[in-house]
Amino acid sequence: MRFGRIGSTRPRHEPINPLANFYQCRDGRWLTIVPRQGTKDWHGLFRALSLEHLEQDRRIATTKARREHGPLLVSLLDELFVKSEFADIATRLD
Numbered sequence: 001m002r003f004g005r006i007g008s009t010r011p012r013h014e015p016i017n018p019l020a021n022f023y024q025c026r027d028g029r030w031l032t033i034v035p036r037q038g039t040k041d042w043h044g045l046f047r048a049l050s051l052e053h054l055e056q057d058r059r060i061a062t063t064k065a066r067r068e069h070g071p072l073l074v075s076l077l078d079e080l081f082v083k084s085e086f087a088d089i090a091t092r093l094d
Helices: 040-048 063-068 070-081 086-093
Strands: 021-024 030-033
Touching: 021 070, 030 086, 040 086, 063 070
Parallel strands: none
Antiparallel strands: 021 030
């Protein structure tokens, strides 16, 4: 805790930034994605997870759209991560 407050009390399906979240893999292990500020990590993440087809989706093409459609993006990423082993995802994201 810093300044006597918890960072966020939002449920994980209602994030300000859907990428900055916890995701559970098929083997039950969790991973945390901690993106840099701005949009620098989005394109690399989409490539690493084979989600290039979503980059032009108007619901998540911009920072504002991702914020507005955060629950949708968290659900999409949940579906992807739960199908993969932690080691596989970690290798792809490294």
